[in-house]
Amino acid sequence: MTSDNPHPPDNPRPWDEGTPVPLYVITGGEGSSAKTFDLVTLIATRSAPEPSMQPEQAAILSMCEYPLSVAEVSAYLSLPFSVVTVLLSQLVDDERVEAIAPVPVAAFPDRGLLEAVIHGLRRL
């Protein structure tokens, strides 16, 4: 409808109620890799927390001893997703956590992936 939409990839159409901006944009884009986190990117700790660390970052290292998704980290810390991605960007840059990207899903998901999910769901 308009050619000057500020969010072309995800939002081809303008909204009636204004354009919302996620917090990482508002905070000035601290942590350039923040945008690469998906809700289901899994976070796994690589080094133990240190006393000098920010409490939130120490908490992330403690809770991700076994992997957790970014969504879970956000939920357990009661922090917005975008704030968590900024914290995680720093931890990834410092090689304190590993970020495991989600299974890539093409326009038509891989048959083997779908069959695995079907098999798993049937056991529920």
Add this chain to the structure above:
Amino acid sequence: MDYGDSDTLRAGPRDTDLLLPHGARGVKVVVVGGFGVGKTTMVGAVSEIPPLTTEERMTQAGVGIDHNPGASGKNTTTVAMDFGRISINEELILYLFGTPGQERFWFLWNGIFQGALGAVVLVDTRRIEVCFEVITRLEDRRVPFVVAVNTFPEAPQYPLPELRTALALSDSVPLVTCDARDRASCRDALLSLMVYLCSLAAQETA
């Protein structure tokens, strides 16, 4: 919201929660529908952990928007999204997100539909009009979806063909009934999505 002023933040899964194996990867499915349609109930019915809530804050950017010339402050809104998860196997963790039907929320959380396997559109027959826009938007974005009618005891029951017509659903899109409180019923709705995705994949390679 409490930003954690304590320096001994002890957040994380409960001791009883299943821990995820190292080496696993995530994949997601979105449950989308209007307010009160049972998204969180459905997520909770199949999730191996109690449903959790992630939230995002958004503000009106004001880019090309000037409806409110008198107001100088930004409006900030918090949008919450409940989710759960199912360990499919040692390598694959399926996350389910219950998402509001309004498109303006969909790109918070880095585009909830980006990389999603597909969606379950949850319908309440008392407020069927809520789904029209959701369905149109999913079609526009080429997100594959199935439609699940949540069988609230107090909601009017319609035959599925009538609902299909009312929703202007194409014959190829699966339409199922579902009791969002019931694990097996929700599992079956998810299975119908997976089987549908398989059929789409088969068409593509044929």
